Amino acid sequence: MATRSLIKTRWQKTSRDDEILAALTRCPLTAEEMFKLSQTWSQPFTSLRRVQERMQDLSAAGQLQAWRYATTGQGGARLYYKLTLTGYRTVMQDDQIKPPTKRFFHEISPGRHRHQRALSQFIVQTYLAAHVRGIKVTDFHPENTFRIDCGERPLWPDARFTLMLPNESQFSYCVELDNSTESVLSHKSTDSILSKMQRYLIDLVAAPQSYRVLFPVTGSADRLQHIVDLARNLTDGRSFSPFYVVLLDDYLAHPDAFFRPCFHAPQNKNISLLRSQARQFQVRSALLARPAFV
DNA sequence: AAGAGCGACGGTCACAGGCT
């Protein structure tokens, strides 16, 4: 038998290791989240235990590093894994490449744990939802790596990605995870939801490729309603709004998340993201010459 | 104390590649 100490000193990369490393370029993940995500791979893991073991082996090989989430759930604190610089260079196949952000390989500060956990769950679910419908997720930008210049201060979405449907139509999204830590309506704060929506609307007028902004909400249904109401006020009188709001728990509840009526937009309650968007896409194509917003 | 996550360890099985 191959002992673990041998693996530590002589690590051999498998195709599954490539998937693990690639997944961690998108966001930090726990073993449980990696197990879920692996169901979209050609060789899914068959047990959580095995995922933990492999992540441990990769850590011993210097490819990953683990820290504990300050959880409030039952049982011990979960580990979350991030790439090391070595691991990042392995997956990018470039031994000179620089980190995408300053803190990309650093421990997450405790104040960000809830936000990060929710964002990672959202991203994993997005890949699962795409997988069950044969949709490809392309052009993925992790948190703080996609800059949108608009107005006096740039926007840095929590994630940015494109969905490519089997019929080759494409939809792009920015993600703004709402942890109820920012005020919804504040004309002073540049981090308020209002300020972000205004800046997205400015950018969408000039953007060469249209996109939607998703607001997964970890808080209450009231919070969700406040955000939907704000979007309605901002886009009142227009045929559609680029903002889609969803309770994170609803989004995570079923693998077919894109086609379940769990999203809320100013013009409609309980709609599915892709069914409604595919319809809008046809309308938009016909009216492309007309400016869309503001 | 109970429950959950995880590290460490020892084991089996399958497969690939090298050697005789």
Place this chain on the structure above:
DNA sequence: AGCCTGTGACCGTCGCTCTT
């Protein structure tokens, strides 16, 4: 062809840590 070796996947158990 048969054997040996190395490796990855997988399984079960034990003990530790942490939270409720």
